[in-house]
Amino acid sequence: GQQVMQIPQYQHVQEGEDFTTYCNSSTTLSNIQWYKQRPGGHPVFLIQLVKSGEVKKQKRLTFQFGEAKKNSSLHITATQTTDVGTYFCALSGAQKLVFGQGTRLTINP
């Protein structure tokens, strides 16, 4: 079945620094979703990307879908302590989601 590789697995930054996590697939994706999970919490949907080359912004978060629809990224500008958590990408298809391994973001205030 389809799989997605997510890197890095961990990232520690100073508050105010930028952060990026990447998802890569060997096959063309129909769409990709991003979720955030706070420590001790449950995954919460952030956004879905569908179109080739799509870029969407949510305040300090920028989501991109590659031109070939095989990769995606989430970039956070000027991290804040509220950004702490694990970020997952997920492929949707056949009534199921396949999640990447996640990138755990920790922040030094």
Next chain:
Amino acid sequence: NAGVTQTPKFQVLKTGQSMTLQCAQDMNHNSMYWYRQDPGMGLRLIYYSASEGTTDKGEVPNGYNVSRLNKREFSLRLESAAPSQTSVYFCAIQPWTSPQHFGPGTRLTVL
């Protein structure tokens, strides 16, 4: 949690014991899912149910059974718990063509 409840919140079992994790939704959606989450492993699908009365295996179904007796409830059963089943279990629902909504999770420890 978009109307998804899970019980219990925490559970400790001894090896060989059985238990059922309960998930219920109040949003009348067809699709329901069970995931397990282990450190560094992301979320792995155990079983899912596209509609009342139907269930399908996911990526890691061994050691689990599920039951979808009605549209509202989807239960996950461990017949003989093993330490390898220590994990956090999440139930999720998916409105048609919309993203999944997750319950708060059940933290299970098997000694």
